Amino acid sequence: MDSSNLLSIVTFVYGFAAILYIAAWIFKKKLPGLLATWTALLGAMGNAAGIIMRWVESYKLGIGHAPLSNMYESLVFFSCTIAVIYLVIERTYKNRILGVFAMPLVFLSIAYASLSPNVNDRIQPLIPALKSNWLIAHVMTCFFGYAAFAIAFGISLMYLLACGDKKGKGYLLSHFPKPAFLDNLTHQMVTFGFLFLSIGIITGAVWANSAWGSYWSWDPKETWSLITWFIYATLLHARLMRGWQGKRIAYVSIIGFMAVLFTYFGVNLLPGLHSYAQ
Amino acid sequence: MKKEHESANFFSRLWKFFASIRLTVFLLLSLAATSIIGTVIPQNQSPADYFHNYGEFFYNFFSALNIFDMYHSWWFQLLLFMLTINVIVCSFSRLSTTWKIVFVKIPPFNVSKFRRLSNKEEFTSKRQLEDLRNKYEQAASKKYGYYRAGQTDKGFCIFAEKGRWTRLGVYAVHLSVILLLLGGLIGSIFGFEGFVNIPEGETVNSIILRKTDQIHNLDFAIRCDNFSVSFYETGAPKEFRSTLSIIEDGRSVLQKDIIVNDPLRYKGINLFQANYGMLSPEEITLNIMSRETGMVYKKKTKIGMPIVLPEGAGTFVIKEHRNSFIYKGIALGETFLGIHNGKDGSSIDIMLPLNFAGFDKMRKGDLNFSVADYDNRYYTGLQVTRDPGVLVVYSGFVVMIIGCFVTFFMSHQRLCVEVVKNGNKTKVMVAGTANKNKLGMQARVKNFSRNLAKL
Ligand code: HEM
Numbered sequence: 001m002d003s004s005n006l007l008s009i010v011t012f013v014y015g016f017a018a019i020l021y022i023a024a025w026i027f028k029k030k031l032p033g034l035l036a037t038w039t040a041l042l043g044a045m046g047n048a049a050g051i052i053m054r055w056v057e058s059y060k061l062g063i064g065h066a067p068l069s070n071m072y073e074s075l076v077f078f079s080c081t082i083a084v085i086y087l088v089i090e091r092t093y094k095n096r097i098l099g100v101f102a103m104p105l106v107f108l109s110i111a112y113a114s115l116s117p118n119v120n121d122r123i124q125p126l127i128p129a130l131k132s133n134w135l136i137a138h139v140m141t142c143f144f145g146y147a148a149f150a151i152a153f154g155i156s157l158m159y160l161l162a163c164g165d166k167k168g169k170g171y172l173l174s175h176f177p178k179p180a181f182l183d184n185l186t187h188q189m190v191t192f193g194f195l196f197l198s199i200g201i202i203t204g205a206v207w208a209n210s211a212w213g214s215y216w217s218w219d220p221k222e223t224w225s226l227i228t229w230f231i232y233a234t235l236l237h238a239r240l241m242r243g244w245q246g247k248r249i250a251y252v253s254i255i256g257f258m259a260v261l262f263t264y265f266g267v268n269l270l271p272g273l274h275s276y277a278q
Numbered sequence: 279m280k281k282e283h284e285s286a287n288f289f290s291r292l293w294k295f296f297a298s299i300r301l302t303v304f305l306l307l308s309l310a311a312t313s314i315i316g317t318v319i320p321q322n323q324s325p326a327d328y329f330h331n332y333g334e335f336f337y338n339f340f341s342a343l344n345i346f347d348m349y350h351s352w353w354f355q356l357l358l359f360m361l362t363i364n365v366i367v368c369s370f371s372r373l374s375t376t377w378k379i380v381f382v383k384i385p386p387f388n389v390s391k392f393r394r395l396s397n398k399e400e401f402t403s404k405r406q407l408e409d410l411r412n413k414y415e416q417a418a419s420k421k422y423g424y425y426r427a428g429q430t431d432k433g434f435c436i437f438a439e440k441g442r443w444t445r446l447g448v449y450a451v452h453l454s455v456i457l458l459l460l461g462g463l464i465g466s467i468f469g470f471e472g473f474v475n476i477p478e479g480e481t482v483n484s485i486i487l488r489k490t491d492q493i494h495n496l497d498f499a500i501r502c503d504n505f506s507v508s509f510y511e512t513g514a515p516k517e518f519r520s521t522l523s524i525i526e527d528g529r530s531v532l533q534k535d536i537i538v539n540d541p542l543r544y545k546g547i548n549l550f551q552a553n554y555g556m557l558s559p560e561e562i563t564l565n566i567m568s569r570e571t572g573m574v575y576k577k578k579t580k581i582g583m584p585i586v587l588p589e590g591a592g593t594f595v596i597k598e599h600r601n602s603f604i605y606k607g608i609a610l611g612e613t614f615l616g617i618h619n620g621k622d623g624s625s626i627d628i629m630l631p632l633n634f635a636g637f638d639k640m641r642k643g644d645l646n647f648s649v650a651d652y653d654n655r656y657y658t659g660l661q662v663t664r665d666p667g668v669l670v671v672y673s674g675f676v677v678m679i680i681g682c683f684v685t686f687f688m689s690h691q692r693l694c695v696e697v698v699k700n701g702n703k704t705k706v707m708v709a710g711t712a713n714k715n716k717l718g719m720q721a722r723v724k725n726f727s728r729n730l731a732k733l
Contacts, residue, residue, distance in 0.1 A: 063510070124512075124514075125510045125512065125514060125516065127514055127515060127516075128515060128516070128517055128518055128537065128538035128539070128551075129538050129539070131537075131538065131539055132539040181717075184717055188715070191686040191687075192686070194682065194686070195679075195682045195683060195686055198678060198679065198682055199679055202675045202678070202679065205671075205675070206672070206675070207539075209668065210539055210540075210541065211538055211539045211550070212538075212550050212552060212661055213471070213541065213548050213550040213661045213662075213663040214471060214663060214665075215668065215671060216462070218316060218321065218349045220317040223313050223316060223317045224317060226313060227310045227313050227314060230306045230307070230309050230310035230313070231306075231307075231310050233306050234303050234306040234307055234310070237299050237302050237303055237306070238303050240299050241299050241300060241303065259310075267317070
């Protein structure tokens with residue numbers, strides 16, 4: 001079995017975990033919830049193992065490099081980080097409802113990598129521009145950031161749902177955490193994401209400067225990551241303004257995640273240096 | 279008098295305007311929104327392309343707004359400038375308050391404030407007051423560093439805190455934003471970006487600037503001693519490598535191999551491997567074989583220099599060298615193109631692909647040609663930059679990361695433990711506040727209180 005096969009299996013494990021989280025939420029039973037956690041954990045471990053295997057395989061092919069060099073590898077890493085961050089939150093706050101929003105994201109990311117015909121899962125040799133230790137730091141920090149924003153996005157959706165349910169009588173919403181808790185958690189995730197996005201942009205700039213002599217050149221992918229950064233900086237400051245807590249913050253967080261998605265997928269439609277990501 | 283008052287009023291209004299977070303949010307959102315334009319409309323292309331793509335009206339409209347180089351346009355720079363003023367004014371107007379809090383000699387402390395907190399922890403202990411005091415002081419000092427204990431009417435209380443300085447983290451973040459913009463400004467004023475192509479074995483001492491296409495002289499000369507390129511089996515490039523020497527006063531002072539991601543830096547100037555190419559060959563040796571006699575003749579020639587063919591077959595001239603050539607849909611790769619002029623006035627196009635030595639045989643002419651040898655020389659394409667702002671920008675990077683970490687994950691935490699006598703038992707209250715992450719502080723207070731109860 002090679003890493004691609006393993007990661008295809010992980011895709012189904014995650015899918016199953018997502019279904020279990022949703023079932024636990026709808027039927028409000030303990031058992032599916034417990035199963036969901038263990039399945040998600042199994043998926044995350046398989047996911048991590050897949051990444052390591054791929055790393056080893058690339059060395060066996062004689063073109064050894066960290067498995068973070070193309071769309072497929074970054075998506076796989078993305079789902080792994082969301083899963084791990086989610087599981088940490090679940091353990092910290094002893095609440096599984098967030099899994100209803102987080103686990104489908106994990107599943108979608110890796111499913112797109114494994115199943116989409118647009119994403120090539122072959123291990124490719126690195127072109128000269130990508131041969132840099134900054135590549136690893138850059139991609140890892142960016143994706144930590146993106147994963148935190150993804151979870152903030154999930155929580156913001158929950159927040160809007162919870163606020164929409166004024167009377168607190170909705171059957172499905174009755175186990176939701178309090179809006180204040182969700183608001184606080186969104187902020188925590190955004191700060192985590194903001195730190196890592198900042199480091200991601202910075203390592204990217206340092207890398208660009210060592211590869212082609214300019215730390216910032218306004219190429220579309222760079223610019224979109226900066227746009228994302230501006231949006232989350234807005235969120236951090238808007239919280240300090242009267243009348244901007246709560247719902248509006250949730251909307252900004254959702255818009256921010258749209259910008260993340262565009263930075264990641266949309267920019268490949270535009271020309272630029274980062275076209276390697278295809 | 280009145281005028282003075284008015285101007286003071288104007289000044290304070292301006293100050294307030296620039297100190298407002300509302301302006302920050304507006305500027306950040308404007309920067310985010312306008313930045314999109316430049317990712318959709320390609321930047322810095324030739325006017326003819328734009329004219330072709332957008333038509334006259336939009337071409338004029340976009341030109342007027344500098345959309346084709348929008349990140350350097352006056353209005354985008356104005357937004358950045360406003361943000362800088364905003365962050366400076368805002369920081370200054372708040373710094374004095376924060377300064378007073380951070381650099382206080384004796385941290386102020388008010389028990390009744392802690393008593394009023396809604397989420398305080400309480401428990402009773404069977405131990406005596408004095409017994410507890412020692413232990414609690416130790417626990418507080420271990421966990422918090424700074425602590426102070428005092429007598430109260432019915433017992434004692436301990437005040438402990440840490441992380442007072444972390445209140446400065448956010449100023450570091452804002453300082454870093456200023457450093458980045460300042461570094462960028464320094465780079466754009468005092469730096470340059472250019473390129474130069476150097477054939478193997480040759481030396482240059484000037485480059486061409488990208489922005490203006492002007493020639494820029496360097497204080498030293500650069501010699502390209504060697505260039506090599508290697509490929510993966512897939513055909514994708516693996517490595518470009520140039521061996522460069524720096525020449526000063528006719529002497530070579532430094533030699534280094536550069537590859538992508540490993541540039542050469544000398545006297546503030548950076549040389550990066552950017553691209554490469556082939557020089558057209560100068561001397562070509564041809565094999566000419568006669569079908570009739572079976573004789574093979576070797577002839578040296580240059581591009582554009584006709585040679586007289588043996589056996590009275592006329593003349594032959596190599597017209598050009600192509601790095602790639604396609605014939606009837608087949609890619610022949612690197613190819614020489616020539617013309618054979620026969621005695622009878624005929625003229626035949628000859629293709630000499632280097633990868634297919636027997637190609638010309640298939641023509642079945644009286645003479646067939648192939649390339650025996652030629653001098654192939656590469657040139658290396660270097661990106662040459664100077665940016666004295668980089669150091670400022672990089673220090674901004676470091677300050678930003680540290681500042682964000684401190685701001686997001688550390689806080690100024692204050693804790694109060696009050697112990698009072700209650701009959702023959704003692705009552706203990708633990709309460710705490712933090713300037714950030716209040717939920718996290720609640721958990722910490724709970725933990726601390728549980729630990730105290732165990733002592
Ligand atoms: C790109 C520019 C900026 C960045 C990256 C930035 C970054 C930050 C960050 C990370 C925080 C901490 C937020 C938190 O604790 O949740 C913050 C807080 C703050 N920022 Fe900015 N900021 C920027 C521009 C500005 C500007 C122009 C102002 C001017 C009004 C400003 C005013 C503030 C204030 C007042 C705070 C709150 C400080 C406190 O909590 O005591 N920021 N900023």
